[in-house]
Amino acid sequence: MTRICIQNETFDAERSLYNLTHGDVIACIFAGPADGESVLKEARDVFVTGCRFALRYPLWHAMDFTVQNSTLEETCRAPLWYAADGRLEDCRINGVKCLRECDRMVLDGCRILSPEFGWKCRGVTVESCDITSEYLFWETRDLTIDRLTMHGKYSFQYTENVHIKNSDLQTKDAFWHAKNVLVEDSIVAGEYLGWYSDGLTLVRCRISGTQPLCYCKNLTLIDCTMAEDADLSFEYSDVKADVKGRIHSVKNPHTGYITADSIGKILLEDSIMENDCVITERTK
Secondary structure: OOOEEEEOOEEOOOOOOOOOEEEEEEOOEEOOOOOOOOOOOOOEEEEEEOOEEOOOOOOOOOEEEEEEOOEEOOOOOOOOEOOEEEEEEOOEEOOOOOOEOOEEEEEEOOEEEOOOEOEOOEEEEEEEEEEEEOOEOOOOEEEEEEEEEEEEOOOOOOOEEEEEEOOEEEOOOOOOOOEEEEEEOOEEEOOOOOOOOEEEEEEOOEEEOOOOOOOOEOEEEEEEEEOOOOOOEOOOOEEEEEEEOEEEEEEOOOEEEEEEOEEEEEEOOOOOOOOEEEEEEOOO
């Protein structure tokens, strides 16, 4: 099948390359006074490399595509919605509200600054990326992450079927209402971590931030460590926790067990539930 090659051109008109099929777009610029939207809307089987996008909504409803070594500027608002079977490789993405309602997307080696990134997607794979996003992956499911460095606030809320490993998550209210989440060999730093989650499992993770892991169901910690600021942990949670080192304080856990080398304070007071959790210090 003959492929169309478009190289070293500038486009600024509305839907400049609408429904481009079996095409290569190389070293092109999508910017200019016409300020046209949706330049590659409904693209099919398209390979994009070395391009700069500065116009809104460039890749809505695109399918079977790769964007490589390209820049999506801040003015490239909502660049990827309702897309499927796409890859973003070694890209810089600064467009707000990028990646929404997308299926089977791969992000590899990207640097991303995008508030509200990755909402309501299905089947996303993230590898070796750096992401800054205030609301990251809200209501996304079937999410696989390896070697992510992230900075955010309200990340992974209402996610489902998530596997994260070898990552550094600097966040705040992460994993609220999340279901079936496995985090391995990662740093998880965030206030009020994991509240209202169901099926959150942390393996060999470093946990920090005040009041972590409260109101959880089916919570599991395996060989994790907890920083000194991780206080008032596990309130009203159903938990199975094996922690290395010290826990600063535990407050009113509901059921299960918590084992650590030492625990600074065990607060069992003013509880609205019965405390049936077995709390054990190895040093005693």
